[in-house]
Amino acid sequence: MSIFDIAGVNPTLVSRLMVELDDVSTIFDRQLASDFPPVNTLSVHVGRYRGKMLRPTLVLLSGMAVDESVVDSSHYHRTIGAVTEMIHMATLVHDDVLDESSVRRGGATVNALHGNEMAVMLGDYLISNAFHLCSTIGDPNLNLRLGEITNTLCEGEIVQLHNRENVDLDEDMYLTIVTNKTASLIGGCCELGARLAGADLKIQKALHEYGINLGVAFQITDDLLDLTADQQELGKTVGRDLDMGKLTLPLIRALRDGDDQRQIAALVRDRCHAQLQERLQDDGWFESARETAMDRVASARRWIGDLPDNAATTMLHLLADAVVQRRF
Numbered sequence: 001m002s003i004f005d006i007a008g009v010n011p012t013l014v015s016r017l018m019v020e021l022d023d024v025s026t027i028f029d030r031q032l033a034s035d036f037p038p039v040n041t042l043s044v045h046v047g048r049y050r051g052k053m054l055r056p057t058l059v060l061l062s063g064m065a066v067d068e069s070v071v072d073s074s075h076y077h078r079t080i081g082a083v084t085e086m087i088h089m090a091t092l093v094h095d096d097v098l099d100e101s102s103v104r105r106g107g108a109t110v111n112a113l114h115g116n117e118m119a120v121m122l123g124d125y126l127i128s129n130a131f132h133l134c135s136t137i138g139d140p141n142l143n144l145r146l147g148e149i150t151n152t153l154c155e156g157e158i159v160q161l162h163n164r165e166n167v168d169l170d171e172d173m174y175l176t177i178v179t180n181k182t183a184s185l186i187g188g189c190c191e192l193g194a195r196l197a198g199a200d201l202k203i204q205k206a207l208h209e210y211g212i213n214l215g216v217a218f219q220i221t222d223d224l225l226d227l228t229a230d231q232q233e234l235g236k237t238v239g240r241d242l243d244m245g246k247l248t249l250p251l252i253r254a255l256r257d258g259d260d261q262r263q264i265a266a267l268v269r270d271r272c273h274a275q276l277q278e279r280l281q282d283d284g285w286f287e288s289a290r291e292t293a294m295d296r297v298a299s300a301r302r303w304i305g306d307l308p309d310n311a312a313t314t315m316l317h318l319l320a321d322a323v324v325q326r327r328f
Contacts, residue, residue, distance in 0.1 A: 006322045010311040017060060020078060024056045027082040031133045032126075035260050042110065042122045046089055046237060049105055054218075055088050055189045056081030061209050061319075062193030064312035070197040076137055077138070077196055084189050086130035091157075091181075093123040099240045142192065149188040156180025166244035167265050171252055175216065178223075183215025190214075206303045208318065213300035217323045220293040223248035225287060227277060238275050248284035249292065251276075253283070258283060293324045 004014045028050075032043040058079040063070050070077070095101070096109040097116050103109065120129050127150070134143050157320035160177045190211035193202045226241045227250065241248055247255070247268070254264045267276045280286050300320045307313045 003054060003057060003128075003319060003322065006315075008318050009315055012317060013311040017057060018129070020060050020102060021022065021053055021056060023078045023082040024053070024085065026087055027048065027078055027133070031082065031086070031129050032117070037134050039125070042125075043113070046093060046122060046126070048107060049089055050085065051090055051105055053081075053085060055084040055185060059084060059193040059196075060187065061312045061316055062190040062211075063197040065207070065307050065310065065316060066194050066199045066203060068310050068312065070259045071294065074196060076215070076320075077193060079133060079137055080142070080189075080192050080196065082194075083130045084185065085144065086126045086133070087146070087153075090123040090126035090130070091153065091185075093119050093126065094157075097123075098157075099244050101240055116189035122162065122223075137250075145188065145192065151181050152184040153182075156184070160246060163247070166245075167255055167268060169247045169252055169256040171249070171256070174249060174252055178216055178219040179212060182219040183212045186215035187211035188216065203307070206306065210300045210303040210320075213296045214320055214323060215294040217296035217300065217320070220249055220296070221324055221326060222287055224250065224289055224293075227280070228286065234261060242271055242276070244270065249289040250280045250300060254283065254285045255286055258285075261305050279326060290324060297321060297324055308321060 004018070025047075027322050029043075029047060032047075034040050034043065056078075060077055062079045063074065085263075092104065093110055096104060097111045097119050100111075101109050102112040109119070110122055131143060134146055156177050156179070159173075160181060163177070165171065187208045188211070189210035194207045199207070199224070211282070223241060227240055229238055240246075242251075251268060254266075255261055258264050264276070264279065265278070284293070297320045301317055304313060304316055307316075
């Protein structure tokens, strides 16, 4: 399923976005091009990781929501779209190393094909190129903001790694982790899209908070899919959170409030996927997590309630609703 398959999306806007995203992909590929064939081989491979292109889409949509015409004349939105996608790709490449994943977007991961050392260096190459590309705009404040966001993202990943195997992880810390490691970049995409369109600080803040809440809902849903989805359907390795000792929201709540917390802890320790899935489903913890994701979506939509009434704003609302219904 594509984000452009969402029911109710304006077809004219979809056509326009697809043209813009083609330009983002061109900028992305041109930036990564190297004189060395081994580098190009890896860059072409990671280009296949581009799927939904959610982050550049949010940069573009946020700009359009502020000013419907601005993106047509603004190369900056496309450039920042490519920058944010590079940062995101770097996190995926590094995540696959950390999680020992072998499948991404239905194909082999970089680490599975070329080893961890090559994957780590490719992730570094993506980050380096992202900030080099951002510098071509000539606005140091954009680099500073993206640097701050990237620092926050890395902090979230480090704290998550520190809490592997921690059956006492509480919900507040889980939400801090997902806010930092996932939602911070999504919120930044919305904020920067608005900033580049000339929005005032109030609108930038509103779109940033929309993105933060959207990102938290997205990550909760992603964590649920890791526990419940089929690998072929999802297109990436599933069950890795449990295998790597990462507790997600349904497990945290079951361990805190479940009827048999010791048994749940034992199932986590022994990596009993099928039994855990059955228990979490029967005891309502999957549904509990989905309700929290839906609450975050409602909050996201409230933050953009005062934006201009146009096709881009409508799509931002529809996109928020689709996050908790996705199977991609």
